[in-house]
Amino acid sequence: GEWHITADVSDHPEVHEGPRALESGATWDLGTLQLAIGGTLVVRDRGEGKVGYVLYDRVPADLREGLTPDDLGTLTTQAVRDAPPRQDGVAFPVVVFSHGKGGLREQSNYFTVYLASHGYVVASPDHQGDTTVDLLRELVESGDLQEDTVLEAMANRPDDVVALLDLLQDTLAEDDPLRPLLDFERVGCTGHSFGAFTSLVAATIDTRIDAVVAQTPTSQEVVQLQSTVLMEQMPRPVLVQSAGLDRTLPED
Numbered sequence: 001g002e003w004h005i006t007a008d009v010s011d012h013p014e015v016h017e018g019p020r021a022l023e024s025g026a027t028w029d030l031g032t033l034q035l036a037i038g039g040t041l042v043v044r045d046r047g048e049g050k051v052g053y054v055l056y057d058r059v060p061a062d063l064r065e066g067l068t069p070d071d072l073g074t075l076t077t078q079a080v081r082d083a084p085p086r087q088d089g090v091a092f093p094v095v096v097f098s099h100g101k102g103g104l105r106e107q108s109n110y111f112t113v114y115l116a117s118h119g120y121v122v123a124s125p126d127h128q129g130d131t132t133v134d135l136l137r138e139l140v141e142s143g144d145l146q147e148d149t150v151l152e153a154m155a156n157r158p159d160d161v162v163a164l165l166d167l168l169q170d171t172l173a174e175d176d177p178l179r180p181l182l183d184f185e186r187v188g189c190t191g192h193s194f195g196a197f198t199s200l201v202a203a204t205i206d207t208r209i210d211a212v213v214a215q216t217p218t219s220q221e222v223v224q225l226q227s228t229v230l231m232e233q234m235p236r237p238v239l240v241q242s243a244g245l246d247r248t249l250p251e252d
Helices: 109-117 132-142 147-171 194-205
Strands: 002-008 021-027 051-054 074-077 092-098 121-126 182-192 211-215 238-241
Touching (some): 074 109, 092 109, 092 147, 092 194, 109 121, 121 147, 147 194, 182 194, 194 211, 194 238
Parallel strands (some): 092 182, 211 238
Antiparallel strands (some): 021 121, 051 074
């Protein structure tokens, strides 16, 4: 199943100055995957094929000039929006997934939905200021990526993870159907590229995080711009996944 939340975390002690919203989705196991969803909600039986997020739907009107839905494509998923959670009293490990630079919370649903199908509740936030929409706006307005926005994202992203965990643990209403599914004695963090950097740094500042899976992370030198902890001194288990043909973040 899939769940969506938008919250203002501007007052959170870990969030830097200025208004900051936290937008996140959570995915959990239904036992069987029967439906799929799109940016505009469309539901079909599993046998009729997958539906997906039309990324064009996420782009504000002022950035759509010259773009078509086909240009940005569609992310297919087998998750179900607002599906009823299990009510058998079982709590599941919580995993936060952090998207890469200029990404979206929905981008790696092949991974997040898979984790959910194996008994995890996965929360995947949009990192405000570093999403696909933010990247498009930056390219339109300045023609290139700006160093200051990269540095700002480096500072804010790990705090987003902390704020999201606080939100899930402390802010959900007592009668929220998601609340009893969350086991905060078992918390993991994972992410891709800039999201892997985010996961590694977050694990050094939030003791709730028990383990990290970093997919093609930035170099240790970049991680240490936000953390004084060396990789070999990480206080939790870390699995680093890399790709031999990755030219952006090569294994070496």
